[in-house]
Amino acid sequence: MSVALDISHDRHPAPAPKRQALLGLDRAEIGSALTEIGLPEKQIRMRTAQIWNWLYVNGVSDFEAMTNIAKDVRARLAERFVIQRPEIVTEQVSTDGTRKWLFRFTDPENPNQPPVDVETVYIPESDRGTLCVSSQVGCTLTCTFCHTGTQKLVRNLTAGEIVGQVLMARERLGDFPGGERPKDGITPKGGTRAVTNVVMMGMGEPLYNYENVKRALLLMADGEGISLSRRRITLSTSGVVPFIDKIGEETGVMLAISLHAVRDELRNELVPINKKWPIAELLEACRNYPGLSNAKRITFEYVMLKGVNDSVADARELVRMLDGIPAKINLIPFNPWPGSEHECSDWEQIEKFADVVNLAGYASPVRTPRGRDIFAACGQLKSESERLSKKERDALAG
Ligand code: SAH
Ligand code: SF4
DSSP: OOOOOOSSOOSSSOOOOOOOTTTTTOOOHHHHHHHHHHHGGGGGHHHHHHHHHHIIISSOOOOOOOSSSSSHHHHHHHHEEEEOEEEEEEEEEOOOOOOOEEEEOOOOOOOTTEEEEEEEEEEEESSOOOEEOOOOEOOOOOTOSGGGSSSSSEEEHHHHHHHHHHHHHHHHHHOOOOOOOTTTTTOSSOOOOSSSEEOOSSSOOGGGHHHHHHHHHHHHHOOOTTTTGGGGEEEEEEGGGGGGGHHHHHHOOOOEEOOOOHHHHHHHHGGGGGGSSHHHHEEEHHHTTTTOBBTBBEEEEEETTTTTTOOHHHHHHHHHHHTSSSSEEEEOOOOOTTOOOOBOOOOOHHHHHHHHHHTTTTOOOOOOOOOOOGGGSOOOOOOOOOOOHHHHHHHHHO
């Protein structure tokens, strides 16, 4: 469904009440808001810790459920804040167990702005469950093989909206205390959590929404909250070089690079950001990535495009140029989408390419496409949210 705007008959709708978004704040920010609503100074630390635990460990989305907080305080909290979990517009389950949600967010701090839709994907495997999270609605970049790249940037997601995708997925998958695993799905074996890993590989370029993404990553890794290991969180970038070192320093998460070509001439075409930061600069930033070691390698993603970047000579050049960088190589069979100009390389060609990569010492480099039947595979994500014209935005703002 596209966002249909009917602004003809109601130009001045009653403004919805403004409340502050609670998800995404850090402890100090929650603390100062509690002071503002009149809580005594000596309670602030304890109340902040309680709220934190309810939000991120117990996964509650309603202040009424915070039973160790006095009723009148709960009421004051509800007046001041919103726990802005997304609404589920659709949930689809693939024959291979991959699950895709279309989540809708309304910004509680700008309640008269139209809501935005994003896609989030869950990929279960026997030993892990990976959640693919979006960072933007649409993308400013226009990589030729990517469906998201055809959707103009509508807006950045807030930190709370990014972490809200993780909370909502965990709720649906029965990951919070007292939750139940879905009967129609596959989850990792044993008593482990359904969501063990997060990849920032959904819609958008995470390093073009730096502050919000950083905050969200810190929340996911927070030891008293969602508590995912930094080794199990991966940020994928098309190559925003000036922010690569910074995200490593400030969050310690794993890095993935959407490389896709070994020559600047071709990469300029496929991943146009390469014109700004060419391959040599990108690889230099990779060599300097904080904490890089054989135990903490960078993943290089390489989409297999028939007759474009899939020759054996390209494979040889790929392993040559990555020499000396602790790396994994991930060959991604191209996932088609309506109107895409590329084709996926033939399986034989992918094998030939993979052989060169294997011989150079990189293990199992081909990523099996998951969730293609529900359009959930890499690069197939896109929502119908559209960027409004200035006139439409002004009309909505009243
Ligand atoms: N903007 C970030 C993260 C999102 S894209 C980035 O570009 O890295 C996640 C991964 O899917 C990237 O490696 C991207 O290049 C790849 N991808 C995009 N479209 C694809 C498609 N149609 N088939 C296979 N992989 C694709
Ligand atoms: Fe944006 Fe990544 Fe898609 Fe390129 S591949 S258009 S950077 S989401």
